[in-house]
Amino acid sequence: xxxxxxxxxxxxxxxxxxxxxxxxxxxxxxxxxxxxxxxxxxxxxxxxxxxxxxxxxxxxxxxxxxxxxxxxxxxxxxxxxxxxxxxxxxxxxxxxxxxxxxxxxxxxxxxxx
Amino acid sequence: xxxxxxxxxxxxxxxxxxxxxxxxxxxxxxxxxxxxxxxxxxxxxxxxxxxxxxxxxxxxxxxxxxxxxxxxxxxxxxxxxxxxxxxxxxxxxxxxxxxxxxxxxxxxxxxx
Numbered sequence: 001x002x003x004x005x006x007x008x009x010x011x012x013x014x015x016x017x018x019x020x021x022x023x024x025x026x027x028x029x030x031x032x033x034x035x036x037x038x039x040x041x042x043x044x045x046x047x048x049x050x051x052x053x054x055x056x057x058x059x060x061x062x063x064x065x066x067x068x069x070x071x072x073x074x075x076x077x078x079x080x081x082x083x084x085x086x087x088x089x090x091x092x093x094x095x096x097x098x099x100x101x102x103x104x105x106x107x108x109x110x111x112x113x
Numbered sequence: 114x115x116x117x118x119x120x121x122x123x124x125x126x127x128x129x130x131x132x133x134x135x136x137x138x139x140x141x142x143x144x145x146x147x148x149x150x151x152x153x154x155x156x157x158x159x160x161x162x163x164x165x166x167x168x169x170x171x172x173x174x175x176x177x178x179x180x181x182x183x184x185x186x187x188x189x190x191x192x193x194x195x196x197x198x199x200x201x202x203x204x205x206x207x208x209x210x211x212x213x214x215x216x217x218x219x220x221x222x223x224x225x
Contacts, residue, residue, distance in 0.1 A: 004156070091157070104157040
């Protein structure tokens with residue numbers, strides 16, 4: 001379909017390992033957002049891209065988190081030296097512009113053992 | 114930092130009954146309010162984006178109202194059906210970040 005695609009759907013990693021989560025937004029969507037959703041909470045903002053520019057990374061919880069969108073389309077969220085508290089659902093969303101309705105992917109459920 | 118709150122946290126409703134729940138948000142520097150429906154094992158789906166005080170929007174049996182002066186929005190579901198079971202999230206852009214600040218959601222369960 002033409003929706004936002006995220007991979008993998010599930011990821012299990014051992015503490016200390018690095019992980020990479022992929023987001024393929026809707027074609028033509030300028031804005032791309034990453035959110036982290038812990039159990040029982042609403043999604044929390046991590047970072048925002050407009051095309052290839054990362055305009056806001058104020059929500060990234062530590063310098064172990066890194067996101068990129070080098071060609072203004074696909075984005076990757078990387079977490080280095082994972083910790084148990086990184087276990088969450090990571091949601092990617094895209095929109096035509098930052099103030100338009102956001103279209104979400106199914107998320108990646110990350111479990112750190 | 115924005116504080117978006119939703120109530121109740123969870124709600125059980127009999128099939129066929131109507132229901133409503135609340136989203137409250139800071140009334141100062143308001144820009145827009147988003148409502149999303151998130152069904153289990155699916156992605157959050159945008160329902161409404163509301164910007165004007167007094168706005169009322171409708172999508173099938175679901176409608177929403179907005180009061181920006183007092184800082185609240187209501188979501189109404191008329192004649193609940195089992196497929197309405199989901200978590201309903203409201204969110205506001207801003208709060209120092211370019212993304213949305215979400216409430217914790219209202220988890221709605223429709224009982225046949």
